[in-house]
Amino acid sequence: MRLRDISISNLRRRKSKVFFLILGLTIGITTVFTLISVTRMMNEDISNKLDEFGANILIIPRSDDLSLSYGGMNFGGVAVDTQALKESDVPKIRQIEVRENISTVSPKLIGVVEIEGKKVPLMGVHFQEEIRLKKWWKIHGGAPRSREEILLGNEIAVRLFKSTGESLSINGRSLRISGVLEETGSQDDFLIFGDLKLVQDLIKRPGALSLIEVSAFCNTCPIEDIVAQISKVLPHAKVTAIKQTIQTKMEALDHFKKFSFGISTIVLLIGGLIVFTNMMASVNERRREIGIFRAIGFRKSHIIRIIFLEALIIGMMAGVVGYLLGLGTSHLIGPMITGTKTGKLLIDPILAIGVVSLSAVIGILSSAYPAIHASKMDPTTALRLL
Amino acid sequence: MKNNPPLSPFSKGGLSYGHESRDTGTKMSLIEIRSLSKTYESGEECVLALVEVDLNIEKGDFISVMGPSGSGKSTLLTILGGLNHPTQGDVIVDEIPIYQLPLEKLADFRREYLGFIFQSFQLIPYLTVIENVMLPLSITEKSNREQMKMAGEILEKMGLKGKERRLPDQLSGGEQERVAIARALVNSPPILLADEPTGNLDSKTGKEMMELFKSLNKEGQTIVMVTHNPENVAFSSRTIYLRDGKIV
Numbered sequence: 001m002r003l004r005d006i007s008i009s010n011l012r013r014r015k016s017k018v019f020f021l022i023l024g025l026t027i028g029i030t031t032v033f034t035l036i037s038v039t040r041m042m043n044e045d046i047s048n049k050l051d052e053f054g055a056n057i058l059i060i061p062r063s064d065d066l067s068l069s070y071g072g073m074n075f076g077g078v079a080v081d082t083q084a085l086k087e088s089d090v091p092k093i094r095q096i097e098v099r100e101n102i103s104t105v106s107p108k109l110i111g112v113v114e115i116e117g118k119k120v121p122l123m124g125v126h127f128q129e130e131i132r133l134k135k136w137w138k139i140h141g142g143a144p145r146s147r148e149e150i151l152l153g154n155e156i157a158v159r160l161f162k163s164t165g166e167s168l169s170i171n172g173r174s175l176r177i178s179g180v181l182e183e184t185g186s187q188d189d190f191l192i193f194g195d196l197k198l199v200q201d202l203i204k205r206p207g208a209l210s211l212i213e214v215s216a217f218c219n220t221c222p223i224e225d226i227v228a229q230i231s232k233v234l235p236h237a238k239v240t241a242i243k244q245t246i247q248t249k250m251e252a253l254d255h256f257k258k259f260s261f262g263i264s265t266i267v268l269l270i271g272g273l274i275v276f277t278n279m280m281a282s283v284n285e286r287r288r289e290i291g292i293f294r295a296i297g298f299r300k301s302h303i304i305r306i307i308f309l310e311a312l313i314i315g316m317m318a319g320v321v322g323y324l325l326g327l328g329t330s331h332l333i334g335p336m337i338t339g340t341k342t343g344k345l346l347i348d349p350i351l352a353i354g355v356v357s358l359s360a361v362i363g364i365l366s367s368a369y370p371a372i373h374a375s376k377m378d379p380t381t382a383l384r385l386l
Numbered sequence: 387m388k389n390n391p392p393l394s395p396f397s398k399g400g401l402s403y404g405h406e407s408r409d410t411g412t413k414m415s416l417i418e419i420r421s422l423s424k425t426y427e428s429g430e431e432c433v434l435a436l437v438e439v440d441l442n443i444e445k446g447d448f449i450s451v452m453g454p455s456g457s458g459k460s461t462l463l464t465i466l467g468g469l470n471h472p473t474q475g476d477v478i479v480d481e482i483p484i485y486q487l488p489l490e491k492l493a494d495f496r497r498e499y500l501g502f503i504f505q506s507f508q509l510i511p512y513l514t515v516i517e518n519v520m521l522p523l524s525i526t527e528k529s530n531r532e533q534m535k536m537a538g539e540i541l542e543k544m545g546l547k548g549k550e551r552r553l554p555d556q557l558s559g560g561e562q563e564r565v566a567i568a569r570a571l572v573n574s575p576p577i578l579l580a581d582e583p584t585g586n587l588d589s590k591t592g593k594e595m596m597e598l599f600k601s602l603n604k605e606g607q608t609i610v611m612v613t614h615n616p617e618n619v620a621f622s623s624r625t626i627y628l629r630d631g632k633i634v
Contacts, residue, residue: 001520001533006513013512292508295469296522296569297497299490380470 003302007309014282021278022318028271029322029359030329035260036355037330037346038337042253057214057227059093061085062238085209087196089234093214096229104215106133109196111203111210113170120156122170123191124199127151133215134188140164141179147198149178155189168192171202212237268362271318275366279311283374291379300375307371308364315363319356326355415478416576416608417443417466422475424461424631435461437631439475443610445576448603450619451612453628459612460581462628466610467579468496480576497522501570503580507562509554509569516541516550519568526573540568544598560591567598571607578602580611584618596621 011018061084090107109124127143141164144151150170152162157180160168167174175194183189200206216226223241231239283290290303330346419441426433436458443449451459464470465477468484477484484495501522509518519537528536541550544564554562563583570578583599584592592615600621603609611622619625627634 001517001524001530003524005517006510006521006524009512009517288508289510292502292504292510293521294493295467295496295502295504297493297495297500298525299493301490302525380464 003305004309007306007313010286010306011310011313017278017282018314021275021314022321024274024278025271025315025318025359025363026322026325028267028362029319029355030325031267032264032358033323033326033351033355034329034333035264036351037326038334039253039257039260040346041330041334042256042337056223056242057216057230058240058242059085059089059212059214059230059234059237060210060240062236085212085234085237087207087209089209089237090212092233093212093230096226096233098226098229101216101226102214103217104129104132104213106130106213106215107196107209107211108213109199109203109205109208109210111199111205113192113202115160115168115170118159120160121191122199122202123193124196125193126196127193130193133213136184137188138182139179140182141177144178144193144195147195148173148175149194150175150198151193152177152180153189153191153193154181154183156192173202268358272362272366275311275314275363276370279307279367279370280373283307283370283377286374287377290374290377294377294379303375304371307367307374311363311367311371312360315360316356318363319359322359323352323355415442416445416447416480417441417610418476418478419443419466420476420478422462422465422477423473424458424465424470425473434631436465436472439631439633441626441633443608445608446603446606447624448599448609448622449611450622450625451610451628452614452616452619452625457628458631459628461631463579463581463610463612466577467500467502468492497525497573499576501573501575501578503563503566503570503578503583505582505585507554507559507566507586509562509565511554514551514553515546515557515565518554518565519572521569522573536572537568540572541565544568558591559587560594563587563591563595564598567595567602571602576608578607578609580609582612582614584613584615589617593617 085107087107090105093105094102096102106125106129111122111124112119113122114120131137131143139151150168152160152168157163157177162168162177162180164177164179166177168177169175170192175198181188194202200208214226214230216223227239227241231237293303293306327346419439422436422439422441423434424436426435439458439462451462453459461470465472468477471485479495479499482495484492487495510521513521516534516537519541520533523533523536526533538547538550541547544567546561546564546568549557549561554565557565563586567583570580580599584595587595596618599609599611603623609622611618613619
């Protein structure tokens, strides 16, 4: 027989008390786990929404006289800029410290070409990145698959009387129109999109870029950090965060995190208090028993170990049950809070171990005073009760 | 059961006790009590429980301690048991001045030297018979198998074979008393301390218990027993009468 057998036997004897003890701590752990899960769900939801919002960082050449206006279609300043962006800048963005927060990097070159006597803006892009960035795009036809294909904005297609499958001659090159965008209500309606290399050839600016759009999510770091790190690797560029798209949501999340922390602390304190009062009562009930233990040669440390072992078992059981209940609760109420249609089970072994450990630590900390109190009980006082 | 329970070598800070009396073979006091006094303070009132008590108990003695209620019997037993610090005087067991030991060493001393039999048996209700007997061994280095063997042997000797898995409340008073004795003797302590061991037993079972004590004593077990019952005195080798904290 070992001390753990004494602890286990005692817990078995006090089944109903142990049940309520575990229940008290379980409620705390379930609450904490549910709040952590819901916060994570909200984080994830914001990340997903960010993709839908498109880019949230804009990189343009650093220049005093630059008068680039993406929405207003004025690109004059770009052409004369002396510190133009280069294609070789793109990989640098992917190498920053918080690169895992970078979702999409879409380099662009914008120029103006003359087609059938009309000045038309032309944008060179990497279609794969551009389509990832602009999830709202709907294309009649398809996206260009080769350098000899182009995509027309809805308005420019109307002005040029062109449609999918026809050819368009730009600077003497005949290019096939692979598709036409549905009306977006943005500047994209007025643009002709071609492969980046094609546009660089057409406007004779090999390797040059006008701007880079970046989509980044900011769960683990503020967007200012990402901006600062990109600025560091691209000192010749001006990096700007388009914060308004996510700021409100991030602030709401921040408030929710603070609220969750407050609630978790209170609930865990209550859980700890339940353990404390129960353990204290149990120790006082067991005065006689502790007296016998001491009389037959148990050291103070043996008594402490018996109490701590009981607390550890209770804490771990509450942790496991709390984790499982929290998993279910967050699956049920998570979607209601985050507004998503279905909640997914957040199975994270590290979080599971963390929650069970937290519960065990609360159990032990709450039992520290009762354990020390028990070890200090005068065996003769206990034996007078015999 | 061995004829002469060996004295446990016990060390305090590297200094071993308990060897000389065995090595020389000379009959020395196992327990020496010198000028022992104990005063309990209750508010401004002081109660003298023991006054200048001197007592020598030799190995193999069976001592009965008698006296009226409040005479200091239980105080003497708890002081002998290393549970109650005296106000004055020394208790030397096997040449160990036990109250000079640090508290945790005193606990080790109790484990190695003493077996307690309490009034009302005081078995742990949620442990089985064999677990109750194994209790003093649970804090030793002995393996579970060794503990089971030792507890099984002593239970067999106490006539409790086949009842190892029962809980204390499933046993008769006499059987519970035997379990308590088995627990006290399982690690072969040199000294057995018993506080009113027959107090909760009917006269027939009480007598059986005293017979058992007597046979243990014949095998060399040193026993100090506090009792109210004059019939029990006949079984002991020496009787000490206490009155108002003094040996009379």
